[in-house]
Amino acid sequence: MTGRGRRVGLTGGIASGKSTVATLLAERGALVVDADVLAREVVEPGTPGLAAVVDRFGPGVLTPDGRLDRAALGRLVFSDDASGAARRDLEAVVHPSVRARAAELEAAADPGQVVVHVIPLLVETGQAGTFDLVVVVDVDEAVQRARLLARGGLDEREADARIAAQASRAERLAAADLVVDNDGDRDDLVRHVDELWARISPS
Numbered sequence: 001m002t003g004r005g006r007r008v009g010l011t012g013g014i015a016s017g018k019s020t021v022a023t024l025l026a027e028r029g030a031l032v033v034d035a036d037v038l039a040r041e042v043v044e045p046g047t048p049g050l051a052a053v054v055d056r057f058g059p060g061v062l063t064p065d066g067r068l069d070r071a072a073l074g075r076l077v078f079s080d081d082a083s084g085a086a087r088r089d090l091e092a093v094v095h096p097s098v099r100a101r102a103a104e105l106e107a108a109a110d111p112g113q114v115v116v117h118v119i120p121l122l123v124e125t126g127q128a129g130t131f132d133l134v135v136v137v138d139v140d141e142a143v144q145r146a147r148l149l150a151r152g153g154l155d156e157r158e159a160d161a162r163i164a165a166q167a168s169r170a171e172r173l174a175a176a177d178l179v180v181d182n183d184g185d186r187d188d189l190v191r192h193v194d195e196l197w198a199r200i201s202p203s
Helices: 018-027 035-041 048-057 070-077 085-107 141-150 156-164 169-175 186-200
Strands: 007-012 031-034 115-118 133-138 178-181
Touching: 007 018, 007 169, 018 031, 018 115, 018 133, 018 186, 031 035, 031 085, 035 085, 035 115, 048 070, 048 085, 070 085, 085 115, 133 169, 133 186, 141 156, 178 186
Parallel strands: 007 115, 007 133, 031 115, 133 178
Antiparallel strands: none
């Protein structure tokens, strides 16, 4: 393959293993652009993004040293707001800056290099059609919930709210061109990623 490499959208539910899959793909030569990493960058102290978040949600979302308190923000966004308005407001602040930075990073890719955009809300934000391929990291819902709780920091109600705020497993699978099964152990996942890489790599 010459010229522009494949643009791959990688998604999956919370605690599905997207970051691990992305790391494995980077080891195989992909340029990984992780929306979660960029979402942290655009709300660093002194950024317009952080100022906009504080303007919307108040100074209670800041730590004593002026950084974003993600736990406090998460409690506000995923609490009892049945309409999802708070989450949409946050996305309206963060997503445009993330997409602009992602485009900058992609522009720096080597000719022919596979570019993998890790986007947790790819399906929810209607971006599936903007990629050459959509890859979904799929996991059984009970396994997903158990892994999320095992991370610590969330109780069962909070974990369920995070899962419910995302697209359903069926909705993600409906958008997938390729699926990576992550119900097994790491060796299984590595094998699945090797199979994926053979499908998407230029050589």
